Amino acid sequence: MGIETEIKFEVSPGDLQKLASSRSLRPSDGQIAEHQHLVSTYFDTPDHLLRRQGISLRVRQVGKKRIQTIKTASNGVAVARDEWEKRIDGNVPDLRAARGTPLQRLLSRRLKRDLDAVFSTHVHRTLVPLRPGNSRVELALDEGHIRAGLYSSPLAEVELELKNGSIGDLFKTARTVAQLVPARLALKAKSQRGYDLITDRPTASVSAAKIVLPSRTTLATAFQVIGRSTLHHIAANEPAVLAGLPEGVHQMRVGVRRLRAALWVFADLLRCKQTESIRSDLKWLAGKLGQVRDLDVFLATHVKRLEAADPPIEGLGDLVSELEYRRAVAAEAAKAAIGSARYRLLILNALEWIEDGAWLRLRSALRTQQIRPFAADLFARRIAKAKKRAKDIDKLSVHDRHKLRIAMKKLRYSIYFFESLFDGHKSRKTLLRYKDCLGGLQDSLGALNDIAVHQRMVTRFRNDIENRKSEPVAFAAGAVVGTERGETEKLLAAAEKAARKLRRAGEFWC
Numbered sequence: 231m232g233i234e235t236e237i238k239f240e241v242s243p244g245d246l247q248k249l250a251s252s253r254s255l256r257p258s259d260g261q262i263a264e265h266q267h268l269v270s271t272y273f274d275t276p277d278h279l280l281r282r283q284g285i286s287l288r289v290r291q292v293g294k295k296r297i298q299t300i301k302t303a304s305n306g307v308a309v310a311r312d313e314w315e316k317r318i319d320g321n322v323p324d325l326r327a328a329r330g331t332p333l334q335r336l337l338s339r340r341l342k343r344d345l346d347a348v349f350s351t352h353v354h355r356t357l358v359p360l361r362p363g364n365s366r367v368e369l370a371l372d373e374g375h376i377r378a379g380l381y382s383s384p385l386a387e388v389e390l391e392l393k394n395g396s397i398g399d400l401f402k403t404a405r406t407v408a409q410l411v412p413a414r415l416a417l418k419a420k421s422q423r424g425y426d427l428i429t430d431r432p433t434a435s436v437s438a439a440k441i442v443l444p445s446r447t448t449l450a451t452a453f454q455v456i457g458r459s460t461l462h463h464i465a466a467n468e469p470a471v472l473a474g475l476p477e478g479v480h481q482m483r484v485g486v487r488r489l490r491a492a493l494w495v496f497a498d499l500l501r502c503k504q505t506e507s508i509r510s511d512l513k514w515l516a517g518k519l520g521q522v523r524d525l526d527v528f529l530a531t532h533v534k535r536l537e538a539a540d541p542p543i544e545g546l547g548d549l550v551s552e553l554e555y556r557r558a559v560a561a562e563a564a565k566a567a568i569g570s571a572r573y574r575l576l577i578l579n580a581l582e583w584i585e586d587g588a589w590l591r592l593r594s595a596l597r598t599q600q601i602r603p604f605a606a607d608l609f610a611r612r613i614a615k616a617k618k619r620a621k622d623i624d625k626l627s628v629h630d631r632h633k634l635r636i637a638m639k640k641l642r643y644s645i646y647f648f649e650s651l652f653d654g655h656k657s658r659k660t661l662l663r664y665k666d667c668l669g670g671l672q673d674s675l676g677a678l679n680d681i682a683v684h685q686r687m688v689t690r691f692r693n694d695i696e697n698r699k700s701e702p703v704a705f706a707a708g709a710v711v712g713t714e715r716g717e718t719e720k721l722l723a724a725a726e727k728a729a730r731k732l733r734r735a736g737e738f739w740c
Contacts, residue, residue: 233310233311233312233313234301234310234311234312234313234391235309235310235391235392235397235400236309236311236389236390236391236392236400237309237389237390237400237401237404237415237581238387238388238389238390238415238416238419239387239388239404239407239408239413239414239415239416240386240387240413240414240415240416241386241387241388241411241412241413241414242386242411243373243384243386245386245411245412245413246371246372246373246386246388248410248411249369249371249388249407249410249411250263250356250358250371252410254406254410255358255360255369255406255407255410256358257358257359257360258359258360258361259359259361261359263356263357263358264356264357265354265355265356265357266292266293266354266355266357267352267353267354267355268290268291268292268351268352268353268354268355268374269290269291269350269351269352269353270288270289270290270291270350270351270353270420271288271289271290271291271321271347271349271350272286272287272288272347272348272349272350272351272421272424273287273288273289273322273323273345273346273347273348274287274345274346274348275341275344275345275346276344276346278348278425279336279341280333280336281421281425283332283336284302284303284332285300285301285302285303285332285333285336286299286300286301286303286419286421287299287300287323287333287345288421289318289321289322289323291321295317296317296318296319296320296321297315297316297317297318298315298316298317298318298323298324298327299313299314299315300313300314300328300331300332300333301313301314301419301421302332309397309400309581309585314327314328314330314331323345325337325342325345348378348424348425348428349376349377349378349424349425349427349428350376350377350378350424351374351375351376351377351385351420351424352374352375352377353372353373353374353385354372354373354374355370355371355372356370356371357369357370358370358371360403362395362399362400362402362403363395363396363398363399363402364395364396364399365392365393365394365395365396365399365400366392366393366394366395367390367391367392367393367395367399367400367403368389368390368391368393369388369389369390369403370387370388370389370390370391371388372385372386372387372388372389373385373386376420376423376424376427378424378427378428379428381427381428382427383423383427385420385423387416387420388407388413390403390404390407396586397585397586398586401578401582401585401586404578404582405578408574408575408578412571412574413574414468414574414577415465415574415577415578415581417462417465417466433469433470433473433475433478434470434475434477434478435467435470435475435477435478435480435481436463436466436467436470436481437463437481438459438460438463438481438484438485438488438646439459439462439463440650441455441456441459441646441647441650442650443455443601443647443648443650443651445600445601445602445651446600446602447600447601448597448598448599448600448601449496449499449596449597449598449599449600449601449604450499450590450597450598451601452601452647453492453496453499453500453584454584454585456492456647457489457492457580457583457584458584460485460488460489460492461485461489461577461580461581461584463481463482463484463485463488464482464485464486464489464515464577465577467479467481467482467485468482468568470482471519471564471565471568472565472568472569474561474565476522476523476526476530479519479522479523479526479561479564480523480526482519483516483519483520483523486512486515486516486519487516487639487643488643488646489512489580490509490512490513490516491639491640491643491644491647492643492647493505493508493509493512494640495608495640495643495644495647498593498596499589499593499596499597500587500589501589501592501593502587502588502589502592503588504583504587504588504589505583505587505589507579508576508579508580508583511572511576511579511580512576514567514572515567515573515576518563518564518567519564521560521563521564522557522560522561522564524680524683524684524687525553525556525557525560525687526557527680528553528680528683528684528687528710529550529553529554529557531680532680532684532710532713532714533546533549533550533553533710534550536709536710536713537550543706543709543710544702544705544706545702545703545704545705545706546706546709546710548702548703548706549703549706549707549710552691552703601648601651602651605644605647605648605651605652605739606739606740608644608648609641609644609645609648609737609738609739610737610739612637612640612641612644613641613664615637616634616637616638616641616732617729617732617733619634619637620634620638620671620725620729620732620733621729621733623722623725623726623729624722624726628678628682631675631678631679632675632679632682634675635672635675635676635678635679638668638671638672638675639672641668642665642668642669642672645661645664645665645668649661649665652738652739657738657739657740660735660736660737660738661738663731663735663736664732664735664738666731667728667731667732667735668732670724670727670728670731671725671728671729671732674721674722674724674725674728675725677717677721678718678721678722678725680714681711681714681715681717681718681721684710684711684714685711685714688707688708688710688711691704691707
């Protein structure tokens with residue numbers, strides 16, 4: 231087994247030419263660039279069993295050679311992946327070479343019978359050997375297409391593979407590429423893009439993936455696993471945000487919140503200037519997404535449901551049009567942010583911080599601490615504090631309810647991060663009860679916070695209106711907020727009920 235350590239970027243064909251001619255990426259030690267034509271055929275069953283198991287199987291033709299490669303899917307945004315390579319004879323897989331790989335456990339008569347080519351990639355590759363620092367990095371400039379039957383999709387990628395040396399030198403080279411062209415971190419392997427082509431998947435939002443942590447994981451490793459997952463959650467929703475999908479905005483915003491919650495959970499471990507820079511950029515991104523999401527919630531859950539009111543609310547149609555216009559403006563601002571150099575660098579900087587951040591060279595005793603006792607202590611302290619704060623929830627001010635909501639959200643994300651450590655048979659029911667209580671409490675507090683946000687939004691909205699023709703719009707906005715205020719008492723009662731359940735819930739972390 232080998233470990234492939236690489237960073238991939240998506241670029242335009244024109245940018246590939248620019249990188250190929252850049253003086254900053256000239257071959258080292260008098261070597262010359264090598265050109266290859268690669269044809270890679272990917273194999274799977276008709277029901278895509280390998281894909282569902284997180285395995286890819288390909289046979290690559292490089293001149294007269296045939297190389298079989300088995301890879302495992304990465305968990306989140308990962309720099310390193312396991313791979314098994316073997317030179318074979320012929321153009322079909324040699325399943326004897328799958329011994330000792332994750333594919334071995336799937337080998338059955340049916341799989342051997344059903345295994346067939348599903349798509350292929352045809353790539354012209356320019357290989358440039360580089361020597362950043364004391365390391366060896368191979369730069370691959372790939373241009374070509376993915377083909378499946380009558381369908382094809384263009385391909386233009388940059389791959390940077392660390393052959394030997396430090397991961398810091400790999401990121402140094404990646405930063406050079408990012409400075410030369412507007413390169414976007416590639417989240418999908420060529421195999422994933424091939425499957426997307428044959429299944430004809432439309433652009434869609436991406437939800438958070440499950441996080442699994444072995445009980446003996448150290449704090450440093452646990453944060454890296456969580457960090458990769460949350461960063462993938464953010465970056466994987468780029469297409470959905472750029473397509474203007476409301477759920478894409480929501481999911482990217484959730485990803486940002488999850489990563490910010492991870493900063494809170496691991497605050498003592500991550501304390502350094504680099505972390506503060508990441509925190510600042512995440513706050514900037516959250517602000518861009520938050521404006522769109524607030525308008526989406528106001529429109530979808532509170533304004534449009536009053537369109538069927540009898541008698542009709544004067545000015546409601548004009549209010550919907552005005553809010554949709556403002557939502558479109560906010561969405562364009564969010565798209566511009568996602569398309570900016572600041573965002574692209576945020577994703578690259580965050581990946582480098584997760585994999586090779588300054589925090590990894592500080593506080594060694596904390597880095598090597600076991601994660602399970604750390605998580606148990608976190609839950610014991612934070613849940614006790616949350617129960618105390620939620621005791622008199624009906625007497626809290628709007629500001630204090632907002633602070634409690636944020637605390638509950640951080641706790642909920644923390645449980646999501648660490649639940650695999652406590653999902654044994656004895657604690658599973660208690661854990662599920664906690665998740666249910668926190669979810670109900672957060673939903674009620676979230677709805678109350680939405681009302682407060684909408685009240686502030688309408689106040690600003692009214693201040694923007696200067697001519698009498700817009701008075702019906704202002705009236706409709708006030709009517710919508712008035713109906714929301716009527717829900718406050720019911721939401722507070724639901725929050726109190728969830729808080730009582732939380733106080734009675736047992737401890738799942740013991």
